[in-house]
Amino acid sequence: MNYSETIAWLFEQLPMYQRVGKSAYKADLNATISLANYLGNPEKSFKSIHVAGTNGKGSTSHMLASVFQDAGYKTGLYTSPHLKDFRERIKINGEMIPTQYVSEFIANHKPYFEKNQLSFFEMSVGLAFDYFRSENVDIAIIEVGMGGRLDSTNIITPEVSVITNIGLDHTQFLGNTLAEIASEKGGIIKDKIPIVIGESHPETKPVFERIASKHDAPITYAETGDTCIYTADLKGIYQQKNLKTVLATLKILCKKGWNISEENIQNGLLNTIKNTGLMGRWQVLNENPKVICDTAHNTDGLKMVMKQLKNENFEKLHIVLGVVNDKDLNLVLPLFPKSAVYYFCKPNIPRGLDASLLLTKARIFELVGEEYISVKKAYKAAFIAATNNDLIFIGGSTFVVAEVL
The missing domain is CATH 3.90.190.20 (Mur ligase, C-terminal domain)
Structure with missing residues (x-):
C-alpha cells in the first residue's frame, strides 16, 4: 500500500474515538501492552515526559518540545488529534514522520494488527514509539489521548508526569465529577516519578495527593510557583497557566540533569510555533x-x-x-x-x-x-x-x- 492507501486503511479499522465516539473506547491496556511486547518494547528505549489534562496538554507538550529542541536535544513529540495530516501526531524536531515509514510500519505488522483487532489509537501509539526508537531520540514528549489511566500512552515510565488541569469533558468515559475525572487522569502518576499539577481545585487536589502518596511521587503545583518572567508565541490568555506548568516541569528536569539554559527556555517559548508546527491555538x-x-x-x-x-x-x-x-x-x-x-x-x-x-x-x-x-x-x-x-x-x-x- 502507498501512503494514501495506508491512511485509508488505518481510518477504516475498528471505530476511532475522534470520529465516531464511545464505540471506539477500550477500557483496558491489554492490547497496548501486548503490542509493545510484540514490537520489542520500544517505549523503554527513550526518555519521555507524559502530559495529561482536560485542556492545555497539547500547548504544554509543544512548548516543552520547543524548549528541548532549542537546547539541542533530538526531541520526539506525540500528540492527538491531528488537524490536516495524520503525520502531525508524530514528529521529531518539528518534522513529521516520513510517509514511507508509516506505510512500511503498517505493511510489516498488518497481520498482527488484524489478528488482534487493534484500534486506530493503539496502532498510532505503537507507530510513534517504534519511530522514536528507530531515530534514537533523546527525549519524547507524549501527550495522553484521553483520560490517563487507561490511555494507550500509559505504558511509559517518564522523567516527569504532567497534569495540566481537570474539567468536565468526556464524562461518558471518565466520570461525571471533577474528582472522578482527576482519578482517571491521575492514573499516569508512577512510582517515585515527579508529578506536576498545572491547576488544582478543592475537588481534585485530595485525589492527586492520595495517588501521589500511594506511589511516593513528589508533587509540584505549578500555580503556586514563582511569577512568570517569560513570554511565549502562543497568544491565548489561557496560555499563561500552561506556561507556568511548562516552567515548573522544566525546573524539575533541570534538577534531574537535563542541560537547559535560561536562553533555551526563552528562545524555545518564543518559537514554539516555528519549532513544532503547532496550529489552531488562537x-x-x-x-x-x-x-x-x-x-x-x-x-x-x-x-x-x-x-x-x-x-x-x-x-x-x-x-x-x-x-x-x-x-x-x-x-x-x-x-x-x-x-x-x-x-x-x-x-x-x-x-x-x-x-x-x-x-x-x-x-x-x-x-x-x-x-x-x-x-x-x-x-x-x-x-x-x-x-x-x-x-x-x-x-x-x-x-x-x-x-x-
Missing part, C-alpha cells in the same frame, strides 16, 4: 477582517476563549460554530455571546452534529444565525458578510478548525 488566519480560530471545545476551554474575544476590538462579531454530537449544548451554548451573528455548520465527520439541530438548540439560548451545509460554506458566508472592522471567530470543535486551515 491562530490568526486573516487581517481586515480579522479571523481567529481556536480548537477549544469544552466548557473550561471555551470560557477562556470567550473571555479573550472580549479583549478584541471589532464592530461586529461573526462566529462560525460547529460541534460534535456528544457535546452537552446546555453547558456550552450559554458561553457564547448573544450579540454575535452565527454561522452554524457540521464538521465533516460521523460524530458531527447536524447544523439544523445546532441552530434549533442555539435559538433557545438566543443565538441568532443561519445553518450551512459545510464548514467552508459557513466561513465563506461569514467572510463575505464581515467588514474590515469586524471579527470572525471559528471554533466549537477541533474538526471545525481543521477544515479552515
